[in-house]
Amino acid sequence: xxxxxxxxxxxxxxxxxxxxxxxxxxxxxxxxxxxxxxxxxxxxxxxxxxxxxxxxxxxxxxxxxxxxxxxxxxxxxxxxxxxxxxxxxxxxxxxxxxxxxxxxxxxxxxxxxxxxxxxxxxxxxxxxxxxxxxxxxxxxxxxxxxxxxxxxxxxxxxxxxxxxxxxxxxxxxxxxxxxxxxxxxxxxxxxxxxxxxxxxxxxxxx
Amino acid sequence: xxxxxxxxxxxxxxxxxxxxxxxxxxxxxxxxxxxxxxxxxxxxxxxxxxxxxxxxxxxxxxxxxxxxxxxxxxxxxxxxxxxxxxxxxxxxxxxxxxxxxxxxxxxxxxxxxxxxxxxxxxxxxxxxxxxxxxxxxxxxxxxxxxxxxxxxxxxxxxxxxxxxxxxxxxxxxxxxxxxxxxxxxxxxxxxxxxxxxxxxxxxxxxxxxxxxxxxxxxxxxxxxxxxxxxxxxxxxxxxxxxxxxxxxxxxxxxxxxxxxxxxxxxxxxxxxxxxxxxxxxxxxxxxxxxx
Numbered sequence: 001x002x003x004x005x006x007x008x009x010x011x012x013x014x015x016x017x018x019x020x021x022x023x024x025x026x027x028x029x030x031x032x033x034x035x036x037x038x039x040x041x042x043x044x045x046x047x048x049x050x051x052x053x054x055x056x057x058x059x060x061x062x063x064x065x066x067x068x069x070x071x072x073x074x075x076x077x078x079x080x081x082x083x084x085x086x087x088x089x090x091x092x093x094x095x096x097x098x099x100x101x102x103x104x105x106x107x108x109x110x111x112x113x114x115x116x117x118x119x120x121x122x123x124x125x126x127x128x129x130x131x132x133x134x135x136x137x138x139x140x141x142x143x144x145x146x147x148x149x150x151x152x153x154x155x156x157x158x159x160x161x162x163x164x165x166x167x168x169x170x171x172x173x174x175x176x177x178x179x180x181x182x183x184x185x186x187x188x189x190x191x192x193x194x195x196x197x198x199x200x201x202x203x204x205x206x
Numbered sequence: 207x208x209x210x211x212x213x214x215x216x217x218x219x220x221x222x223x224x225x226x227x228x229x230x231x232x233x234x235x236x237x238x239x240x241x242x243x244x245x246x247x248x249x250x251x252x253x254x255x256x257x258x259x260x261x262x263x264x265x266x267x268x269x270x271x272x273x274x275x276x277x278x279x280x281x282x283x284x285x286x287x288x289x290x291x292x293x294x295x296x297x298x299x300x301x302x303x304x305x306x307x308x309x310x311x312x313x314x315x316x317x318x319x320x321x322x323x324x325x326x327x328x329x330x331x332x333x334x335x336x337x338x339x340x341x342x343x344x345x346x347x348x349x350x351x352x353x354x355x356x357x358x359x360x361x362x363x364x365x366x367x368x369x370x371x372x373x374x375x376x377x378x379x380x381x382x383x384x385x386x387x388x389x390x391x392x393x394x395x396x397x398x399x400x401x402x403x404x405x406x407x408x409x410x411x412x413x414x415x416x417x418x419x420x421x422x423x424x425x426x427x428x429x430x431x432x433x434x435x436x437x438x439x440x441x442x443x444x445x446x447x448x449x450x451x452x453x454x455x456x457x458x459x460x461x462x463x464x465x466x467x468x469x470x471x472x473x474x475x476x477x478x479x480x481x482x483x484x485x486x487x488x489x490x491x492x493x494x495x496x497x
Contacts, residue, residue: 019245034316076269076307088304089260089269094352094390118352118390118449139249140352140392140448141481143269145256162318163308164269176252178245178450192451193388196443200385203439204367204378 003174007067008112013132016179018186022136023174024115027154028069029061032093034165035070035158036101044104057157057167064169065109069136072098072116074164076143077153085153087170089143092117095135103127119180119189128183135181137188149175207288213487213494214296214344215303218274220496221346221485222266222305225257228420229457229482233257236394236447236454246452253447253480264305268481270350271306274322274329275413277345282338290331293344297322297329332410342489345417353395353479356387357412359405362471371471373432376401376461377439383475384440384456389449392479396420397436397459400474402466412476415460417484424461433459447480457482 004012006026016022031039042050043058050058075090095102095116102114102124113133114120117140128134138146150170157167180188233254240247260267276293280286300306301322310324311317322329360379362371367382369375380399387395400411424430436459446452457480466472487496 021248074269074307076266076271076304078304089266089307091269093270094355096390117392118388137448137450139252139256140389141268141350141479142252142256143267144260144263144265145252147265147269148259162311162320165318178248180450188451189388189449192445192449195451196385196388196445199443200381203381203442 006069008069009067010112010132013112013134013183016134016182017184018179018182018188020179022177022179024069024136024177025173025175027064027169027171028071028115029064030073030075030166030168030170031070032072032074032165033097034161035167036098036105038158039105039108040101044101044108060157061167062109065111067110067112069113069115070105070111071170072114075147075168077163077168080163085156085168087147087150087153087168090147090150091141091143092138094118094140095120099124103130106131106133115175115177119187125181125185125187128181129185132183134179134183136177137180138175138177146175149173207285208492209292210289210489211292211296211299213489214293215299217344217346217485217487217496218296218300219264219303219305221348221483222271222300223264224261224485225267225481226484229480230254230257232420232457233394233480236457240447240452240454244452245450246446246454249447249450250454266305266307267483268350268479269307270352271309272348272350272483273354274306275347275349276329276331277347277414277417278331278333279336279340279343280333281340281342282335284342286333293329293331294323343486344489345484345486347413347416348483349413350392350479350481353391353477356383356391357409357474357476358383358386359409359475360473362473373428376473377432377436379473380436380459380475381439383477384445385443387477388445389447391477392481393445393449394447394454394457394480396457396478396482398476398478399459399461400464401461401472402464403472403474404467404470405472408464408472408474409476411462411464412474415462416476416478416482418460420458422460426463429461429463433461
């Protein structure tokens, strides 16, 4: 099984093909709906004037995202009141909601991948080819198990977004994922959808 | 009236951390049915390991502890107003203990309440009165947002799919719903389907069907046959666990018919993810049991 440590090089990303299982280690960040909208509105599309806090967070996350990974995840975290954070349950959330933003976020921050579930669509696949980056699929619902690969919660940004929507900076070891969209334009999701479409068409004739 | 807050807290803990035996058994059968070494079997292996671990450590099976749906059958004379307060208090307490994720977001302000307190609609509680000599029962279902998002409602007829106002038409739109969902609702799922009713009632009933056990026979033979047929045909589509491809796309299908207006013919499909979390507590005087 292939092992990769963050930050990841473009060459290592180009080497990855759909179907490969990878164990990821290093520092990454969670980010989902509110985070992608915030990145887009304040920094990429520049529709909203960033606050001082926004700018400070931006400076803090930029080096983590350069060559790094965003994990689509809204964890269950203990110690929120004391600051002694620990991930108790941390499976992936459905990625397709980030489809409007993901490719732009990848290019803007030089992300090498995202981890999520359910796969993403054409715009993100093009983003994977251009950046380059890949889509890593984790097992949806396997939250207690995945939380065990989180060694340490280093810090959190934008906790005012709420626990599930905040940016949690985590150090992971051997986080198991499968490449389902690669930087060469291949997507396991397109393959499965195409095959199931054929079966559906036949069933609809009955 | 006795204070059941702690007992309801225990119901929440069990529901979030301990997958029901019928669901786990079905997942194990599915694991055995998938090709050895396939991504589908790998996904089910991870799922089953996670189920064991969550139970052992008493941590949430899935981080999305979902919409809380309480179904309460209360004996005549019991105060539902007081019981509702106890349920809401137990939900806040369960959140502090990390059995639940703070999941309640004010849609207008965008703020998360942080403790799963909410409004009159949160959590969802259905009350139904029973005879005064019967026990109080509280059933809880946790339904994650990913699977809730792939639910669908159709009105028949549907010209595009050639789906008329009959069970053959219902079959077609259900097949379409599952195809649209692909792996996004955390397949393998369980389908709760209601036919008829108004839009709201139809969706409610589709979720109520999910309170039944996996493999439970439908009392209506025609619907029972249709449930089996749909499960088999859907699994031919090859979407598989997590949408990786494979033989197991759904674990079971449950259908209920409702009376409707002559003008309306709704089909509501509620998709429950593999993390099909539901538990029941029964209160018989001071004796409380869970199953």
